[in-house]
Amino acid sequence: MSDTPSDAPAETEEAAQPAGPPPDPEREALLEALRADLGDALLDAQIIPEDLVIRVDRTAWRRVAETLKIRHGFEYFCFLSGIDWLKSPELETRYEQVYGAIEGEEAASDGDPSPFLGDRVGGGDGRFTVFLRLQNLRTKLGITVKADLDDANPAVETLIAVFRGADWHERETWEMFGFDFTGHPALRHIYLPTEFEGFPLRKDFPLLARAVKPWPGLVDKEPIPGEDEEEEANA
């Protein structure tokens, strides 16, 4: 509670500056309550238009889910998944491959030396993030809970005991991202064949269809209507 007054105004200013969204008293109140309940486990939080994103410590992952479910009424389990923040070189060059280089348009890398994408909602700078979406059906508010995982050994505690539906979602996340959910009774493949190797949704896993046969892109380069309007007007 002690750090609440110092943190809260900073948060609202941050959220208000870029787009100027309307104030959101319901979510502000919820965030205050969460700060009080979660304490140090709550690393960062951000209110974006019609949404609240919090980032928590990965060691408190299960405790956070329990607290949200039992004390704050987030009973509805929506989904659980992961994000790999590695900037994929393949994706950055894709635009030029498809449409040809365009003057004035530089690729996604904005001179940021980090190999991972920055400026995330809710902060964080590691490679892997596991995130969870819950909904409170009474107050009609939803919440996204994120936790940054270890780059080399991404692992987090399972949520099966809190939400039974987490079972399949954790199996899918394990299969697609290689996150280990400690305590999960059977981390088996759910979509892919049993002998499949690699984690397809990681950014360093190539999209084989594209690697084998490159995307043809714009075959006949017609002028794009919106862009050439000015030229037409001049002519």
Place this chain on the structure above:
Amino acid sequence: MTLTEQQQVSYIASQAAEARVRFELETEGMTLNIGPQHPATHGTLRIVCRLDGEQVVWADPVCGYMHRGYEKLVEARKYQQVTTLINRIDWLGHFANEVPFILAVERLYEVEAPERAQWLRTIFFEMARIANITLFLGDMGVQLGAITPVFYAFRDREHVLNLMEAVTGGRFHPNFDRVGGLKDDLPKGWGDETKAVMRKVEEFCDQMENLLVGNEIFEKRTRGIGVVPQKVALEYGLSGANLRSTGVDWDIRRDEPSPLAWKHADWKVITHTAGDSFARYWVRLQETREAAKIVTQLIDGLPSGPIMAKMPARLRVPKGEAWVHTENPLGEMGYYVVSDGGPSGPFRCKIRTPSFNNISILPWLLRGTYVPDVVAILASLYFILGDIDR
């Protein structure tokens, strides 16, 4: 009518003989493999059931026979190209798949489609619901041995698909929603035709109610079968009619602010408290009626104006994250879109599909049921394979 002594003795003897046979024969469990090609699975879902006699001891759904890896494919496409893919997630609810994604991109791009486009989106969204659920209403009968309803369903669904084709050019995959609006406006005379079709849809609902809901066999096969308690439904993240049939009064169309036009129509959220297969059927039946009501009202009040906001040809979505979900025909569908601010498409797009959660309850739900009921429960949960395997 009284039994003679001899009849009684022979009856007792036969019972004793049967009991002896049962005792002497091995009756340990067997494994029954339902699917991947079974009519009850709407595609290629495989369910491995361990049986003890006629009862299911455990069931393990095996999905992935149709996994197409949309979350990866989306990362290699631009925002405008994504709608072509996501049309094919829930192929019966075609247009409804596009809406939450487009709304998420619009929120990131901070653009709003004009009023008329939002109304038209709502109309097409509800028509996708009708096209989707009419098929369920007939198909549920087929799974229980009634062949007639499905013919009615296909007949009346055809009208809706024809209307979609008239506007979008696509019967199954309209690919009509754009960031900032819609591709085209309505053809002439479409509104009146649609209202006539909506009356047909309501008639169809009455027919289904007469054919199935009052039917003794149908009720015996569905009432009290596959009961989902409210708490379990919430923990598994069931959504749509599956959740509302357990007594949860939750509909994203009504309960969350949305730029779409549901707030301008007068309609009801249908709930049922039983949580069984019958309740799920009944809720969907009433929802189809409500959807027809929404479409009729919105066509009457359709505002005029442009259908597309001013958008650049090359879309560069600013850095950010957005989660938008809508109440799709099958349940809650949502997209968590992460943009890296570059000229390419989404950096990451988590697709939350309703059927995945709806089916994840099967191991819990099928335990202890009888084999014929497995089919009834599968049909009543109503899933589309593309929606599970995306």
